[in-house]
């Protein structure tokens with residue numbers, strides 16, 4: 341199939357704002373797509389060049405793509421940059437400058453060339469990437485160049501996301517959107533749209549139901565609900581419960597097969613190279629043929645006492661890893677098991693999973709141990725445990741159902757896990773993970789930085805980021821100073837399509853929704869200024885910290901703030 345077909349679909353998607361229309365456009369395409377192209381076409385339509393969990397990216401920024409455009413078009417780089425500044429979009433810039441060649445390339449050609457660009461690494465790789473992309477540009481039409489440029493930087497701007505693609509696959513191959521629930525489940529266990537497209541095309545719902553868990557394929561993490569009162573926990577969870585310390589670190593999924601170990605973050609990134617010490621501990625202390633474990637990795641001091649999340653974030657690095665292994669030791673606290681010796685445990689109850697987890701942990705020490713927990717339904721005992729955890733610096737506790745139906749719900753925030761944090765117990769508001777979408781320039785003493793950041797919550801239904809508050813306090817002087825530099829690469833010319841803001845909301849700068857910050861708020865009130873949940877806003881927000889472990893779509897949702905109001 342010609343790549344032009346994909347371009348036609350992307351163009352149609354870009355023209356419509358309706359989710360249903362987008363679903364129908366995609367479904368029509370999928371029905372006619374030859375089997376041999378389906379996988380790659382699905383990735384490209386999702387704006388990717390691989391599955392979500394493999395997360396292959398070209399590693400090219402706007403700046404590098406502009407150099408390829410200059411090379412391919414024979415124009416002066418300065419002129420290319422000027423056009424880019426005027427247009428504010430890398431795709432439209434490429435479209436204007438790249439020649440009008442006939443569309444000859446196939447989906448396979450483009451997909452493979454983009455993956456080759458992604459593969460280039462090490463010394464001189466930037467130049468290689470620029471040249472390879474310029475060569476690709478020389479072979480395509482203006483329209484093709486537009487979408488290739490956007491694919492390369494990872495911003496499709498069509499407004500359709502993974503959810504629309506799942507809807508379209510359900511409609512195209514089963515005739516109705518009813519199969520979406522099963523598709524969602526499968527997607528959480530195997531986050532790979534291309535793979536799922538092939539499965540559903542070949543074997544319909546049966547194919548989707550057969551999707552399983554395996555080594556080196558991270559599963560989306562199960563999440564916890566919040567409650568407004570302590571008593572509500574007992575209405576939501578029946579019978580005995582496991583009450584566990586809530587660690588303030590980085591979620592870690594551990595995959596073991598023989599002597600191979602892989603570690604994945606909550607965003608499904610492969611973080612194995614950052615934690616050679618965790619890998620060593622897992623090899624020594626976990627005994628089984630193969631397993632997949634869930635836990636939280638925290639920075640600890642030499643006595644094994646927990647340190648702040650911010651300390652752990654220094655371990656997020658490509659270089660000097662060994663030095664930081666020494667400088668910032670960590671401990672992995674395990675609390676779940678999803679797979680053991682060839683068998684999925686996702687559908688087993690939590691007590692069964694925990695029993696299996698205990699059986700594989702052969703040794704516990706300050707490098708790896710089971711999470712602190714008690715099993716009870718006694719309110720006083722739970723309060724005592726909670727207070728003990730808070731005293732030693734924990735965020736709170738997680739309370740987990742032990743009922744027969746307490747399965748591992750991958751990618752879902754359900755009532756089987758409930759979090760109870762210090763803030764709730766003190767009658768304070770919870771913290772919010774908000775997406776930075778705009779910036780207001782600072783005045784007077786703050787003129788070197790932003791005075792406040794326009795922040796949004798995520799609406800899973802409309803797939804938009806709705807503005808919720810402006811955050812101006814809580815930053816240290818150092819953080820303020822670094823803010824303009826940190827946000828620079830996310831600046832965009834106009835309000836991104838994915839941001840839902842009132843017309844009169846006019847920040848000095850718009851940002852591509854990428855950076856997530858944790859914010860403490862005093863109260864949620866009605867406000868005519870913001871769009872969240874039809875006009876809710878957070879009052880007196882205070883910046884607490886950056887959340888690099890969360891992607892924009894993993895921010896607090898509109899549904900959550902409605903529940904918290």
Ligand code: ATP
Nearest residue numbers: 563564584585586587588590591636675711738759
């Ligand atoms: P928060 O911002 O409150 O940490 P979150 O949005 O990051 O919340 P939640 O699902 O609300 O995530 O809370 C669960 C998170 O708490 C998990 O993602 C995990 O990283 C962390 N956690 C710490 N200790 C545990 C534990 N014992 N069991 C499960 N999750 C735990």
